[in-house]
Amino acid sequence: MANEATSPDSIAVAERVRELMSRHGIGKRQQTTELCRILDLSFSQGHRKLRGNSPWTLSQIKKVAEAFGEPAAQLFGAQSLDPGMVGAIAQEAVFSIGAIDLACTAWVGAALEPGSRPEFIAFSKLGQWRVVRHDGALYQNGFEVHKIEIYPRRAETDKPLIAVVDDDASSADNLRDYLEQSGFGAAAFYGLTAFTEALQTQVFDGVVIDWLFGTQTSALAIRAVRGSENPDAPIFVLTGELLTGKASESEISEVIRNFDVACYEKPARMAILVADLSKRLNRI
Template identity: 85%
Template sequence: MSNEATSTDSLAVAERVRELMSRHGIGKRQQTSELCRILDLSFSQGHRKLRGNSPWTLSQIKKVAEVFGEPAAQLFGAQSLDPGMVGATAQEAVFAIGGIELACTAWIGAPIEAGSRPEFIAWSKLDQWRVVRYDGALYQNAYEVHKIEIYPRRAETDKPLIAVVDDDQASADNLRDYLERSGFAAVAIYGLAAFADTLQTQVFDGVVIDWLFGAQTSADAIRAVRASENPDAPIFVLTGELLTGKASESEISDIVRNYDVACYEKPARMAILVADLSKRLSRA
């Protein structure tokens, strides 16, 4: 029996899902949005999953296959890679070992035969598959287990990911912490250059960004978000320099009008900002 790394399997499943969508006429730039619609994910979560950076559950794989009318087995690909997997089916199960129970996906094969000594076995109880190490005891309706996948426990659920961009580290950290207490996942990014670098590899469900960074404004960064893989992400501009004249009201109004940006004066009323962010994300 093999215990293959989840990362490898996630990459393989993600590649097959992308191929499936392409066969059904879903363009590359629309695939993340379509996956989010099917699985009810945030854009950033769908982006990670479609690139193999997030584990796939059996129910998610089955749902994608069902939507496109194709067999879920082809998204696993395990049977074609390992002749010993022929006839095995993937099932969501509980893996019990050493007094610990872990959620897993188990590839379950034929009923065990008298005299056989498989390493692990599975049986169904109250519509729940249970997997244990075989100890030689007699189990009714026990099946051989060919493969077990255990998903790491990590906080990668359905929280939207928000970028907080400011060259004032304390301000960025305070807003990040408030967003996290309000139910979001958030990351503080200190400066425009760091944000530009991050956008090359990461997408966000929303962006809260200061307007002035020394002599520069965040106008180009806002345009970059609108040209990114998630161009519809809500963007909030913060500024405390309108009354001082350092920030140009006409420049900000142009950005607000042309790029669908919300503007809040500093110090931002965080509860109102979060309420507005939540409302805009719910419309996505």
């Protein structure tokens, strides 16, 4: 089981990761892409993690440090906070309290000296660090424990986040629900203004957007996606008005050419749309 950092820790780790990448010549606009490559994350998840809005596991911290050939301890910054932590190494562990096992991070120090009676000790069993309260029993290969951090169990939201934009709330909700059932995260927006405002603070891995919103088209919103922090997000335009003449075939063709979007007739065949989306996001 992997532990998760609390929010203040997540922010601190994110700041140190950004500083590390900058030292290694990774520009700000490339840092999210690089983190996604190292940790195999979706763009939206990497974006949240680099801003401290998503928890970091110990294994992720170690993986980033190893990718740049630097010690993981500097990303934790824990040893600098407490002089007594010098020499201790953060380890993913299981903290046993009676019959209950809790995922934790344990700062494991030196091997126990004969006669020592620390409150907690750590030992390795079958490749897993375990932490227990010292009960006076003799433990072979026992180590001092300087610090234990236990975090609430929360799901790591590592699903690609898809924006569904349609002024027909029922259609938007149905597609959002289908995407969620298919293993994606999804957010529904019922107008162009709500969506473009969300683009200022959120990053999406993909966008499914209707073409007509009253007398407006979604062309400017599509342009905004291509100018966002994730400009390569796949975009799918939906329209049911080509045959009626309300939607201009030439305007849609121009958007397809200029902004690399796909176009589907409404009502969209959801299974085909999701299969195409999965392929573009390398999920199949």
